[in-house]
Amino acid sequence: MKTKYLFPYWCKYLGVICFVAHVPVMLFVKLKKETLASNFSGAAEDYGIFSNHHLFFVITTLLMLTGLVLFAFSKEKIEDEQISQLRLDSLQLTIYISYILLIISLALTTGNDFRDIMHLFIWLPLAFFIILFRWKMFRNSRYTKEDAI
């Protein structure tokens, strides 16, 4: 089946590699930050666009997001119209869940909490989508196994 806007199957593995790779990078940054904080307590932190803080944030977020996007939107081994339908259903449900949560968060938070929630919503819809789609795929294959018995 010809599909538009999907990455090749092998990109799924690249996605996993990117996502797993972001964990040690993030841990390294967190550890470094803690060491710096204990050495220079009270020193003003630089939050400019080319600061270490921002660059590390960009690197870790880019790695994580690239990983999630590649994993979520790469073709299955046998890509057919039923899988496309499952993907579309999951995407629709993800948008509903994400926006309901976002609207609730908008109503109940202010200031820094809101900024944290926006940080969370960088990756949360993708995570929802992956979980929903994988769950639907798992359920589909389980039905098939039950029917085979």
Next chain:
Amino acid sequence: MKNNIRVERAIKNITQADLAKLIGVSRQTINTIESNRYVPSTILALKIAKVFGKPLEEVFILEDGD
């Protein structure tokens, strides 16, 4: 919409996996079509009918509620 895929497969003596391979879909898809949990597109329905060498109406049958 109901279908006679299971019967046609038995006549032709092919498994779900064989049929799936012939039309380029997964076995799960054939299984869900057979058990009426998924309605295939026109293209897929035509491909299935072509494998069995039968007109589309003999493989897929409309029900009263459709």
